Amino acid sequence: VTAAPQPGAAGFLARYHGLKDHLPGARLPWLAALREDAAAHVAARGFPTRRVEAWKYTDLSPVAQAGFAEPLTAVAGALTLPQPRCAARAVFVDGRFRADLSALDGLAYRAASVAQHLNALEGMLGALAPLSEHPMTALNTLMFEDGLLLDVPAGVDAGHLELLSIAVDPGRPFAFHPRHVIRLAAGARLTLLESAIGGSAQYLHNPVFEIDLAEGAVLTHGRAQQEGEGAFHLSMIHARIAAEARYDTMAVSAGARLTRMEIHAALTGPKASCHMNSAQLAAGRAVVDTTTALDHAAPDCASRQTCKTVLAGQARGVFQGKILVRREAQKTDGYQMNQALLLSEEAEMDSKPQLEIYADDVKCSHGATIGALDADSLFYLRSRGVPADQARSMLVQAFLHEAFEGLEDDVLREALTAAVDGWWVRHGTAL
């Protein structure tokens, strides 16, 4: 029997100091130094409070106050997995790669455990993830045990891959911090379906993605966040998009008690592009947060972003979207739209679009709306024989539809639509 773990940043640091000789890569000097650096940041800053501007609208104190244990004992034995949606599948249980549950044989590219390839990741792991600005990235760097390493060689079309994260309830609050490293060489293509599911326990899933797309590479990244009700899902994507490369991501956030899906993407070469769409749904007292920062650092790049939020009960939603257009990023074509639908009087949405433009020949537009379901539309459907709950569902689906536009991949579309439908089945009747 062990004492309850210490809460907050101090708890994580204490566990780090106890564990560090056992963490993967402990004998690699570069990684040990990186973790020590992360420890210094975590010690100096701790968990961000609402006094920090980037966290003004999302209160992490429930996370800071919880005492998490890292999942030191691996979950073994049989698990019921959802039906695979792609032939190739990488499965992580409590943040650790499970070769026995995965299907990665015979691929034309490397899909493997980060923990098993750390000696090849010097200079790469951490290269895109600055510790100083991102407290959760620092925490991830401090504690990560594993993650998915994807290396797609130049010109290879890798097809579809599913990345499935499962949190198994060990009967106590626990945390895991997977570190995923995804690299597409010039002209490579990949469609990644990322799913996160979990039991009803209190847990923290704190994944960090480092995504590096070389010239002309195309990554399509679907994300279905369907964590358990007690979960904190704080994910961070750091992406670098080279000339003529494209990063398209579509996220559905439909689980967890507190979610922040944060993306920092830099368009670093001419004609690079990035689409970041998301649909976030919350009921009860859940919190959903989409925070993005797009750095237009080269000319002739395009970015598109549509974020749709649906809030019921006393749920809270946050959208923070920053677009930075640097002086050299002439002919930038940027579009950002965020819209929220409040299904109750007590729901709250905070929306903060931020455009910082230093180039003079650019096209950038943005819009933000927050509203309730349209009474006219609701009556229109009911007066044609559609029952009220079904009519509400149809109108919410229609509201979300725009975020799914441009998502042409059937596998992603089905998975993400299922995530929305699942949320509706759990919460729709109570609305």
Next chain:
Amino acid sequence: MLEIKGLTAEVDGKPILKGIDLVVPQGEVHAIMGPNGSGKSTLSYVLSGRDGYEVTGGTALLHGQDLLAMEPEDRAKGESELDAMQFLKLARERMKALSMNDEMLKRGVNVGFSGGEKKRNEILQMALLQPKLAILDETDSGLDIDALKIVADGVNAMRGPDFSALVITHYQRLLDYIVPDRVHVLMGGRIVRSGGPELAKELEAQGYGAIQAAA
């Protein structure tokens, strides 16, 4: 048959309908005309069950059923469900009758529709639902003459012994194309005059003022 007796209703505590008596026998099309603020739209909303309209007295029966006690969707129901194949077949058939392109089946409802296409779509919905009673509230507003004909043709195609309609309109124009069996003039929350289709012409010529003076 629609039977309305002594119907009174208010919005935000303000009386709008002050005792409507109206019978629309099965198979007939009746027009309701009246100036702005006379209660025309309130009547259609009360009959279809929109929130925010409080019925304070009277009755409204459709084929003997008390409309006012039902939810809007239950007032609208009646047809049994079709499966997807049957529905698509029926939709294609009805679309053809309205000269609508199959291409429109692939578009989101009303996304990028012109005014005329929206009206066509409304009429298509009516043709698919095959109501016993249709309430057409200012369906002609904002329509050019071609779109007006589409609406009128759609309604006329539905006419028969099992279809009744209440056509609510501001202008006589629509009634050149949908010739009603009866015309009722609604003013100040009451029906002040009823007559044949010629009443619409009289209104067009003399305006509502003359009727008010006579009433």
